[in-house]
Amino acid sequence: QKEVEQNSGPLSVPEGAIASLNCTYSDRGSQSFFWYRQYSGKSPELIMFIYSNGDKEDGRFTAQLNKASQYVSLLIRDSQPSDSATYLCAVNRRGGTASKLTFGTGTRLQVTL
Amino acid sequence: DTGVSQDPRHKITKRGQNVTFRCDPISEHNRLYWYRQTLGQGPEFLTYFQNEAQLEKSRLLSDRFSAERPKGSFSTLEIQRTEQGDSAMYLCAGTGYGSPLHFGNGTRLTVT
Numbered sequence: 001q002k003e004v005e006q007n008s009g010p011l012s013v014p015e016g017a018i019a020s021l022n023c024t025y026s027d028r029g030s031q032s033f034f035w036y037r038q039y040s041g042k043s044p045e046l047i048m049f050i051y052s053n054g055d056k057e058d059g060r061f062t063a064q065l066n067k068a069s070q071y072v073s074l075l076i077r078d079s080q081p082s083d084s085a086t087y088l089c090a091v092n093r094r095g096g097t098a099s100k101l102t103f104g105t106g107t108r109l110q111v112t113l
Numbered sequence: 114d115t116g117v118s119q120d121p122r123h124k125i126t127k128r129g130q131n132v133t134f135r136c137d138p139i140s141e142h143n144r145l146y147w148y149r150q151t152l153g154q155g156p157e158f159l160t161y162f163q164n165e166a167q168l169e170k171s172r173l174l175s176d177r178f179s180a181e182r183p184k185g186s187f188s189t190l191e192i193q194r195t196e197q198g199d200s201a202m203y204l205c206a207g208t209g210y211g212s213p214l215h216f217g218n219g220t221r222l223t224v225t
Contacts, residue, residue: 004155008153034213034214036216042218042219043202043204043216043217043218043219044156044204044216045216046213046214046215049213088155088156090155100146100158100161100169101156101158101214102158103155103156103157104155105153105154105155106155
């Protein structure tokens with residue numbers, strides 16, 4: 001079982017719709033959770049991080065965490081073509097924001113016109 | 114702009130050659146990380162420094178790989194006797210206390 005699992009996609013959503021990206025993790029000791037966006041040929045860019053169960057909103061992005069189910073998701077509202085990218089989920093076992101991260105393989109999102 | 118600079122952006126080398134990459138974080142980044150990303154995969158942790166001390170190394174970091182961070186500022190990652198399997202994007206990330214990981218632009222290595 002992979003430590004961090006994501007559906008590779010592609011996930012195709014029409015412009016203006018909500019994109020829902022999901023991630024599960026195997027280590028119950030994981031304490032911090034991160035979403036990175038990566039455009040083709042570029043390096044990952046941090047979008048959001050979440051530590052506590054529940055929702056965290058930042059603009060059009062909402063991160064959702066359910067530690068009991070070992071599940072974290074990212075919702076993108078009003079999806080735009082510029083959101084088309086690979087979204088990487090990452091977890092940190094030790095807590096705190098800055099430590100060794102374990103990444104999933106990413107979900108490719110395509111926002112269609 | 115994360116403030117983390119990597120050089121070069123691209124490197125093409127022949128198998129068996131040595132290569133060295135450089136990473137310059139901002140002064141607030143007391144921690145510096147190296148990751149490697151191959152096509153279709155997420156970044157994989159290689160090693161990290163707190164100031165000048167190398168505190169952890171992944172088993173992915175074979176004897177051919179060495180990293181340094183003299184004086185706790187910039188860092189270098191050297192690969193000796195490169196192999197085709199070393200072809201990847203090498204990512205450097207910096208962070209300070211209480212801040213998340215921010216990556217530089219990466220160095221794409223192609224071993225022919």
